[in-house]
Amino acid sequence: MKWADYLVSKVKWRNNQRIESFFVHEDNIDSVGLGDEKPRNWIIQKMYNGNSFTCIHKSEDGKWMRGSSIRLNNGGLKWNNDIPLISTKRKTFVSYYHNDDQVYKDKFINLSDDLIINKSVEDGDINSDVSDEYIKQLIQKGFLSDTTVLVVLLGNKTKCRKHVDWKISGALNYKVGDNYAGLLGLKLPSHADYGTGKHHYSNLPQRLVDNLKTGYAIIRDYTTDRKKLQEYIELAYSNRSSQKNNRINSRKQLQKNLCS
Numbered sequence: 001m002k003w004a005d006y007l008v009s010k011v012k013w014r015n016n017q018r019i020e021s022f023f024v025h026e027d028n029i030d031s032v033g034l035g036d037e038k039p040r041n042w043i044i045q046k047m048y049n050g051n052s053f054t055c056i057h058k059s060e061d062g063k064w065m066r067g068s069s070i071r072l073n074n075g076g077l078k079w080n081n082d083i084p085l086i087s088t089k090r091k092t093f094v095s096y097y098h099n100d101d102q103v104y105k106d107k108f109i110n111l112s113d114d115l116i117i118n119k120s121v122e123d124g125d126i127n128s129d130v131s132d133e134y135i136k137q138l139i140q141k142g143f144l145s146d147t148t149v150l151v152v153l154l155g156n157k158t159k160c161r162k163h164v165d166w167k168i169s170g171a172l173n174y175k176v177g178d179n180y181a182g183l184l185g186l187k188l189p190s191h192a193d194y195g196t197g198k199h200h201y202s203n204l205p206q207r208l209v210d211n212l213k214t215g216y217a218i219i220r221d222y223t224t225d226r227k228k229l230q231e232y233i234e235l236a237y238s239n240r241s242s243q244k245n246n247r248i249n250s251r252k253q254l255q256k257n258l259c260s
Helices: 041-049 098-112 132-143 161-173 206-214 227-243
Strands: 006-014 018-026 038-039 052-060 065-074 074-079 089-095 117-119 148-156 182-187 218-221
Touching: 006 065, 038 041, 041 052, 041 065, 041 074, 041 182, 089 098, 089 161, 089 206, 089 227, 098 227, 132 161, 148 161, 148 227, 161 206, 182 206, 182 227, 206 218, 218 227
Parallel strands: 006 052, 089 117, 089 148, 148 182, 182 218
Antiparallel strands: 006 018, 018 038, 052 065, 065 074
16 A cells, blocks of 8 residues: 655754755555655655655564655645654664563664664674683674674663673773774663663663763663664764763673573
């Protein structure tokens, strides 16, 4: 079923007041086109010519979903959905506990795959039979080499996993890339502090806590709101510069998992 002649997934504002452009896809009935950026005047001219426009957003399974229609109102463009911004895609590495939280890692990537450049380790990328030191070298010199934001998915056991600690440590190491990576922790629905508006330090990876206390890291609840996810990532990215003197990475790396 055709939703509209054109589908809109992102927007760019001029001085936060006037629409400058949209990211526009063609509605191919059975699929959504790749899309490109179109200026405001192009959109308005298409509307005057009778073409229809509808917002779209991604679900946790990676499928595009129909949103509200975009309409002309007294010369302005109006719609009812919040959509992400057209902005630079940050190179993002996702750290998580594979056994418990793989499903949320997949959901996060599905929601954000057009908003970020995914730098994460996939199954099979690291040989679990090699030494711990070699694993750390692969993480630090390969997969994290140009990451600008590290997202830590926080489940109940994330706090005690050594590989999560190593990835946070690697992201905070200036030898990795040309700067430190920003730190964003997302509390999953399985986390004890999800939805409370609070976070207890004992429920978090301690290297993340060190940087949360100084203001370098940020923590938010996991959300399916793509605009909010983008805002969280951008805040973590900006902290790598604005809060760089508050970065802490002096804690000794975990040598073993602290829970099973």
